[in-house]
Amino acid sequence: MIAEEVRATLDLAEMVFLPAGQPPHKPGKIVTAVEHRLAMLQLAIDSNPGFTISLVDVERPGPSYTVDTLRLLHEQWGEHAALYFVIGGDSLEDFLTWRDPAGILDQLAALVAVMRPGYLERNDEQYYRERLEARLPGIKERLILVAAPQLNISATDLRQRIAEGRPIKYQTPEAVERYIYEHGLYRQQPEM
Numbered sequence: 001m002i003a004e005e006v007r008a009t010l011d012l013a014e015m016v017f018l019p020a021g022q023p024p025h026k027p028g029k030i031v032t033a034v035e036h037r038l039a040m041l042q043l044a045i046d047s048n049p050g051f052t053i054s055l056v057d058v059e060r061p062g063p064s065y066t067v068d069t070l071r072l073l074h075e076q077w078g079e080h081a082a083l084y085f086v087i088g089g090d091s092l093e094d095f096l097t098w099r100d101p102a103g104i105l106d107q108l109a110a111l112v113a114v115m116r117p118g119y120l121e122r123n124d125e126q127y128y129r130e131r132l133e134a135r136l137p138g139i140k141e142r143l144i145l146v147a148a149p150q151l152n153i154s155a156t157d158l159r160q161r162i163a164e165g166r167p168i169k170y171q172t173p174e175a176v177e178r179y180i181y182e183h184g185l186y187r188q189q190p191e192m
Contacts, residue, residue, distance in 0.1 A: 001151065003015045006084075006146055009059065010112065010144070016051075020057050020058075036179075036183060038053065044173045067099055070107040078140045085110075089115040089116070111143050158186070162180065
């Protein structure tokens with residue numbers, strides 16, 4: 001829902017989903033096998049012709065750092081490809097701790113942060129941008145804040161619900177729900 005809202009709001013030709021091969025923020029944790037994550041993602045986006053998947057991260061070894069992923073995408077699509085990278089507003093707060101945030105910005109046409117409706121009032125938005133700019137010069141010009149409808153659903157909560165035998169109906173596409181149960185995913189208590 002959020003990806004479609006961003007695509008429509010910014011009039012983007014395509015939304016490319018980038019599943020991580022080896023998420024760097026989950027060292028030592030069990031991560032669902034990439035073939036399952038790819039299958040569920042494909043099922044979730046099948047009905048939208050504006051959505052595609054890039055395998056750039058899953059086809060390479062090592063941790064999936066955004067700065068490296070963007071370099072690889074520019075190699076594939078050309079240096080002049082206008083890349084809009086979409087993150088949640090909560091991730092924007094942590095963006096400065098990512099590997100080489102300035103290098104990420106240098107490769108983007110825009111960093112798009114999806115904010116909960118009402119999270120930033122119009123007069124607070126300028127202060128927020130200035131605060132980020134003071135910590136990472138150049139972010140202000142590339143940052144686009146998009147308000148999008150939010151559902152209070154997280155992957156962690158979904159895995160927990162499945163492990164506890166609770167329903168996930170209407171919280172994920174029906175085809176994905178079916179896939180999870182057919183493959184017995186997330187039956188074990190997730191690591192926190």
